[in-house]
Amino acid sequence: MSKVEAILSQLKDIAANPKKAMDDYKAETGKGAVGIMPIYAPEELVHATGYLPMGIWGAQGKSISKARTYLPAFACSIMQQVMELQCEGAYDDLATVIFSVPCDTLKCLSQKWKGTSPVIVFTHPQNRGLEAANQFLVTEYELIKTQLEANLGVKITNGALENSIVVYNENRAVMREFVQVAAEYPQVIDAVSRHAVFKARQFMLKEKHTALVKELIAEVKATPAQPWDGKKVVVTGILLEPNELLDIFNEFKIAIVDDDLAQESRQIRVDVLDGQEGPLYRLAKSWQQMYGCSVATDTKKGRGKMLINKTIQTGADAIIVAMMKFCDPEEWDYPVMYREFEEKGIKSLMIEVDQEVSSFEQVKTRLQSFVEML
Amino acid sequence: MSLTQGMKAKQLLAYFQNRADQDAREAKARGDLVCWSASVAPPEFCVTMGIAMIYPETHAAGIGARKGAMDMLEVADRKGYNIDCCSYGRVNMGYMECLKETAITGVKPEVLVNSPAADVPLPDLVITCNNICNTLLKWYENLAAELDIPCIVIDVPFNHTMPIPEYAKAYIADQFRNAISQLEVICGRPFDWKKFKEVKDQTQRSVYHWNRIADMAQYKPSPLNGFDLFNYMALIVACRSLDYAEITFKAFADELEENLKAGIYAFKGAEKTRFQWEGIAVWPHLGHTFKSMKGLNSIMTGTAYPALWDLHYDANDESMHSMAEAYTRIYINTCLQNKVDVLLAIMEKGKVDGTIYHLNRSCKLMSFLNVETAEIIKEKNGLPYVSVDGDQTDPRVFSPAQFDTRVQALVEMMEANMAAAE
Ligand code: SF4
Ligand code: SF4
Numbered sequence: 001m002s003k004v005e006a007i008l009s010q011l012k013d014i015a016a017n018p019k020k021a022m023d024d025y026k027a028e029t030g031k032g033a034v035g036i037m038p039i040y041a042p043e044e045l046v047h048a049t050g051y052l053p054m055g056i057w058g059a060q061g062k063s064i065s066k067a068r069t070y071l072p073a074f075a076c077s078i079m080q081q082v083m084e085l086q087c088e089g090a091y092d093d094l095a096t097v098i099f100s101v102p103c104d105t106l107k108c109l110s111q112k113w114k115g116t117s118p119v120i121v122f123t124h125p126q127n128r129g130l131e132a133a134n135q136f137l138v139t140e141y142e143l144i145k146t147q148l149e150a151n152l153g154v155k156i157t158n159g160a161l162e163n164s165i166v167v168y169n170e171n172r173a174v175m176r177e178f179v180q181v182a183a184e185y186p187q188v189i190d191a192v193s194r195h196a197v198f199k200a201r202q203f204m205l206k207e208k209h210t211a212l213v214k215e216l217i218a219e220v221k222a223t224p225a226q227p228w229d230g231k232k233v234v235v236t237g238i239l240l241e242p243n244e245l246l247d248i249f250n251e252f253k254i255a256i257v258d259d260d261l262a263q264e265s266r267q268i269r270v271d272v273l274d275g276q277e278g279p280l281y282r283l284a285k286s287w288q289q290m291y292g293c294s295v296a297t298d299t300k301k302g303r304g305k306m307l308i309n310k311t312i313q314t315g316a317d318a319i320i321v322a323m324m325k326f327c328d329p330e331e332w333d334y335p336v337m338y339r340e341f342e343e344k345g346i347k348s349l350m351i352e353v354d355q356e357v358s359s360f361e362q363v364k365t366r367l368q369s370f371v372e373m374l
Numbered sequence: 375m376s377l378t379q380g381m382k383a384k385q386l387l388a389y390f391q392n393r394a395d396q397d398a399r400e401a402k403a404r405g406d407l408v409c410w411s412a413s414v415a416p417p418e419f420c421v422t423m424g425i426a427m428i429y430p431e432t433h434a435a436g437i438g439a440r441k442g443a444m445d446m447l448e449v450a451d452r453k454g455y456n457i458d459c460c461s462y463g464r465v466n467m468g469y470m471e472c473l474k475e476t477a478i479t480g481v482k483p484e485v486l487v488n489s490p491a492a493d494v495p496l497p498d499l500v501i502t503c504n505n506i507c508n509t510l511l512k513w514y515e516n517l518a519a520e521l522d523i524p525c526i527v528i529d530v531p532f533n534h535t536m537p538i539p540e541y542a543k544a545y546i547a548d549q550f551r552n553a554i555s556q557l558e559v560i561c562g563r564p565f566d567w568k569k570f571k572e573v574k575d576q577t578q579r580s581v582y583h584w585n586r587i588a589d590m591a592q593y594k595p596s597p598l599n600g601f602d603l604f605n606y607m608a609l610i611v612a613c614r615s616l617d618y619a620e621i622t623f624k625a626f627a628d629e630l631e632e633n634l635k636a637g638i639y640a641f642k643g644a645e646k647t648r649f650q651w652e653g654i655a656v657w658p659h660l661g662h663t664f665k666s667m668k669g670l671n672s673i674m675t676g677t678a679y680p681a682l683w684d685l686h687y688d689a690n691d692e693s694m695h696s697m698a699e700a701y702t703r704i705y706i707n708t709c710l711q712n713k714v715d716v717l718l719a720i721m722e723k724g725k726v727d728g729t730i731y732h733l734n735r736s737c738k739l740m741s742f743l744n745v746e747t748a749e750i751i752k753e754k755n756g757l758p759y760v761s762v763d764g765d766q767t768d769p770r771v772f773s774p775a776q777f778d779t780r781v782q783a784l785v786e787m788m789e790a791n792m793a794a795a796e
Contacts, residue, residue, distance in 0.1 A: 069745065070745050070746070071742060072733060072741060072742070074458065074735060074738075075738070075742060101532050101534070102508065103508055104507050104508050104509060104737075104738040104739040104742075105738050105742065107508075107532050107739060108738065108739060108742030108743045109742070110534060111534075111709055111710035111743055111746070112710070112742075112743060112746050121534040121535075122534070123531035123532045123534060124531075125529055125531055125545060126504065126508075126511060126527065126529040126531075127527050127528070127529040127549050127552075130548060130549065130552060132544065132545045132548035132549065132552075133529075133545065135541070135544075135545065136531065136541055136542065136544075136545035139539075139541040140531075294512070295508075297511045297515065297527060297529070298515065299514075299515055299518050299519075299524075299525035299527060300519070301515055301516070301518070301519035323456075326458050327458075328456075328458055328459055328460070328509060328512070328738065329508070329512055331455070331456040331458055331459050332455075332459055332463075332509070332512035332513065332515075332516060333512070334454050334455075334456070335453045335454035335455055335467075335516070336515075336516055336519050336520065338454045339453075339454075
């Protein structure tokens with residue numbers, strides 16, 4: 001096994017076994033884990049406690065039964081899975097869970113956690129251009145900090161938090177580099193591997209993840225990039241899973257040259273800036289800097305333009321919209337984006353992401369005919 | 375004034391509803407500004423600036439009630455709006471697209487010619503507020519983008535803990551000041567603070583009389599048929615900062631008080647049970663829902679939805695924290711515990727015997743906590759409840775047969791409880 005393969009296989013293992021990653025972490029450090037509900041939370045605060053932040057992004061192919069009691073069928077697919085897992089007690093080992101509420105579904109979900117872990121809820125301000133919004137968010141973060149300290153019995157010092165900010169900024173920078181490397185080397189980093197590198201990030205300490213990804217990048221870049229005879233796409237949406245779906249991308253030689261997935265690049269889009277202000281203020285400020293996301297209000301509606309720019313910059317052939325089933329924030333963005341793509345002559349395809357399904361024949365047919373048309 | 379003298383409340387309602395649309399059309403014709411607004415966004419700033427207001431949710435509800443929703447939904451569908459997006463929003467985006475097409479081509483598209491929709495003009499700006507849902511942020515982003523016009527946002531953060539903290543009020547009040555500066559730029563003239571005070575006072579008078587109407591449901595038998603709140607809602611939404619609302623609500627509340635004194639009740643002695651309606655009305659089937667319940671001699675005497683506009687605040691408070699609180703304390707913008715407390719209080723006041731929960735296909739925020747809310751309330755007051763499927767404007771979701779079966783069961787439970795208590 002080559003070095004590249006070895007690193008990828010390690011990351012794939014972690015991505016596929018979050019429970020094991022958490023148990024290993026506990027055994028190693030004696031500390032537990034904290035659940036992070038989508039889409040954004042100041043994970044640095046959790047990192048500063050020494051607990052492992054664990055992303056909660058649903059599951060694949062679980063058929064929904066217990067969750068039916070609590071959620072109507074028109075709740076988004078990912079939250080159906082999360083609710084099902086809550087009912088099964090899958091998250092009960094988490095020391096606490098942090099909930100942001102940037103969409104109507106999450107507001108409701110934050111009030112009906114069925115597991116046993118204590119839940120910390122906070123609200124992102126949506127009038128993001130204002131300084132008052134930063135001040136509001138600082139107070140929300142102070143409350144998260146206090147509750148984390150109480151729930152975990154740990155004190156979060158400014159020193160530890162500053163260190164966590166550095167760790168996270170470095171990880172984001174390395175991941176942004178990884179996105180470029182994956183675009184240049186689609187033969188080496190295929191769609192499944194690319195996703196695994198992102199997904200593993202949710203279940204590892206970021207410094208460890210950074211080290212592995214750095215090594216991976218160095219190894220990949222040691223050999224010259226080969227010309228790509230397949231197609232290139234930019235993908236957008238909440239997430240693009242599972243591997244069976246990504247296998248189709250590989251089969252038809254569709255390289256993902258950039259993404260705007262909430263689970264992937266939106267997590268690494270903006271850094272926490274250096275400055276004279278305290279760490280909580282700078283963390284809050286990074287929410288102000290966030291852009292191109294369906295749950296970060298933008299009255300200028302820049303997401304379509306951002307995607308068009310990504311497409312031009314990467315020389316992509318098309319944009320694939322991975323539409324999370326029943327996700328209304330994403331569905332509201334779509335018509336405006338679609339019009340903008342059409343106006344610029346950029347081809348796009350929308351596919352539905354339903355975490356409950358386990359058959360991908362239909363998507364396969366659609367992707368196949370789309371590729372033939374490009 | 376003379377025009378409305380001697381009118382009954384019902385006539386005033388129709389008159390002022392049309393008048394508000396007429397005001398907007400005239401403003402447009404004069405070249406003055408028109409603003410489209412979310413239903414519980416503060417109108418005080420725009421009204422102070424003399425901007426004519428149109429309320430897309432009310433407008434869409436009207437289209438739905440007049441059975442014209444499907445055409446507009448189809449226009450939205452063609453533009454790429456998924457059926458999962460709130461149907462108020464889809465009806466409005468469909469309508470907006472028709473107006474836009476008319477403005478560009480000079481020709482009214484067929485669907486618009488045939489639509490029963492009230493004729494309202496395109497906006498020059500929009501104002502939104504997420505106190506009832508974040509959908510209103512997405513919808514208004516789209517309006518602003520598609521029409522290339524300014525969008526004023528009043529963000530009232532979800533109150534995951536109660537009471538409402540000072541720092542949230544400070545943030546909202548700051549946005550009020552920011553909205554005022556935005557409007558000064560848009561209108562090209564300074565904000566009139568004296569007029570603002572008058573507009574706030576006016577709003578408070580409208581709210582006062584609105585609450586007087588809702589208060590009438592506490593009497594048993596009730597002089598108020600709760601469904602009337604749904605009918606009169608149009609004015610508390612669209613005209614609360616004008617005297618249109620005050621005049622109409624005062625007349626209605628006075629009529630109800632006189633009826634109470636004279637022993638005239640809504641169901642004329644046929645009131646057997648009383649229920650709470652939780653959620654938005656099913657506009658396209660409003661008549662069916664009302665008649666079914668009336669047929670079972672059950673009267674609605676409690677509903678939190680029209681009470682969203684109980685926007686009382688201290689108009690003299692220059693910090694605007696009191697006004698901020700009024701706009702953020704809306705029960706669906708608060709934690710489950712507070713939601714439950716609000717509903718319990720409404721049930722107690724209206725002396726209800728049970729609840730109908732509208733599981734609204736359009737509205738995630740007003741649906742996804744229904745199970746928990748119902749369970750906790752049942753545990754507290756022991757009253758029965760049923761859930762019915764519906765949608766406030768998409769006529770396809772509601773099933774009259776399902777509704778009738780479920781409410782029949784509810785009424786049986788309510789009557790059994792009453793019999794047991796006797
Ligand atoms: S509706 Fe969309 S943004 Fe909200 S929780 Fe579901 S997937 Fe996430
Ligand atoms: S029906 Fe619900 S989602 Fe639609 S605008 Fe009203 S509160 Fe928002």
